[in-house]
Amino acid sequence: xxxxxxxxxxxxxxxxxxxxxxxxxxxxxxxxxxxxxxxxxxxxxxxxxxxxxxxxxxxxxxxxxxxxxxxxxxxxxxxxxxxxxxxxxxxxxxxxxxxxxxxxxxxxxxxxxxxxxxxxxxxxxxxxxxxxxxxxxxxxxxxxxxxxxxxxxxxxxxxxxxxxxxxxxxxxxxxxxxxxxxxxxxxxxxxxxxxxxxxxxxxxxxxxxxxxxxxxxxxxxxxxxxxxxxxxxxxxxxxxxxxxxxxxxxxxxxxxxxxx
Ligand SMILES: Nc1nc2c(c(=O)[nH]1)N[C@H]1C(S)=C(S)[C@@H](COP(=O)(O)O)O[C@H]1N2
Ligand SMILES: [Mo]
Numbered sequence: 001x002x003x004x005x006x007x008x009x010x011x012x013x014x015x016x017x018x019x020x021x022x023x024x025x026x027x028x029x030x031x032x033x034x035x036x037x038x039x040x041x042x043x044x045x046x047x048x049x050x051x052x053x054x055x056x057x058x059x060x061x062x063x064x065x066x067x068x069x070x071x072x073x074x075x076x077x078x079x080x081x082x083x084x085x086x087x088x089x090x091x092x093x094x095x096x097x098x099x100x101x102x103x104x105x106x107x108x109x110x111x112x113x114x115x116x117x118x119x120x121x122x123x124x125x126x127x128x129x130x131x132x133x134x135x136x137x138x139x140x141x142x143x144x145x146x147x148x149x150x151x152x153x154x155x156x157x158x159x160x161x162x163x164x165x166x167x168x169x170x171x172x173x174x175x176x177x178x179x180x181x182x183x184x185x186x187x188x189x190x191x192x193x194x195x196x197x198x199x200x201x202x203x204x205x206x207x208x209x210x211x212x213x214x215x216x217x218x219x220x221x222x223x224x225x226x227x228x229x230x231x232x233x234x235x236x237x238x239x240x241x242x243x244x245x246x247x248x249x250x251x252x253x254x255x256x257x258x259x260x
Contacts, residue, residue, distance in 0.1 A: 082224040090153035101181030116239040144228035155205035171240040178245025182236035189245035
């Protein structure tokens with residue numbers, strides 16, 4: 001009597017095991033499926049990125065793309081220097097491109113660069129004060145997205161030296177730097193690693209002479225790791241942020257980073 005009973009019990013156990021496995025596979029399928037669907041719905045329903053700032057894309061996607069791009073930029077391009085040339089190769093007549101928000105007369109005595117410090121009073125820096133800092137020069141091939149390039153020679157304060165001198169180091173932990181003209185008609189957003197790249201300058205000289213107004217006097221950005229569009233002429237204000245600052249050409253659909 002006891003023998004068949006045992007056998008029956010054993011068979012039942014095998015069947016139960018199979019049922020249990022089926023149940024687990026089926027539940028896993030349902031849970032994964034539901035998670036995937038919820039994830040998709042979350043992404044689909046998430047707000048679009050402000051279209052002006054980076055062509056519209058769902059915010060979480062755009063965030064992921066930004067993080068990925070910044071990660072690769074940090075890993076592969078930190079400390080890489082843009083090629084430089086002898087001064088003799090610099091163009092004597094530097095081309096003048098668009099000049100939105102620039103080309104305006106200014107009084108070098110009263111002109112001030114405004115630096116907006118998050119949570120503190122803004123700095124107002126004179127041209128003379130900037131000129132007391134060590135001067136850095138660069139001769140490199142300036143490239144415009146419109147297709148031209150020109151070897152040009154610039155002199156000014158390296159952005160790194162500027163940060164150190166004015167004790168702005170804590171703000172370089174933020175993700176972005178924004179710069180704009182006085183009338184706020186031209187503005188650029190820069191990722192911090194590019195702003196802090198050793199060849200980035202706040203330039204006040206061109207070809208060993210004071211910068212002409214048409215090329216951005218009294219102060220322009222020279223950021224050799226980026227296309228011309230980011231090299232803002234007639235800088236009036238600088239700020240720091242963890243969200244992307246407004247960028248004139250990104251609003252027109254150009255790549256926000258515009259890196260080379
Ligand atoms: N304020 C201001 N800065 C600007 C621009 C502009 O229109 N306004 N044009 C940018 C572009 S597209 C380029 S290619 C360079 C050209 O600099 P350059 O005129 O000194 O050659 O400046 C950049 N900085
Ligand atoms: Mo340009």
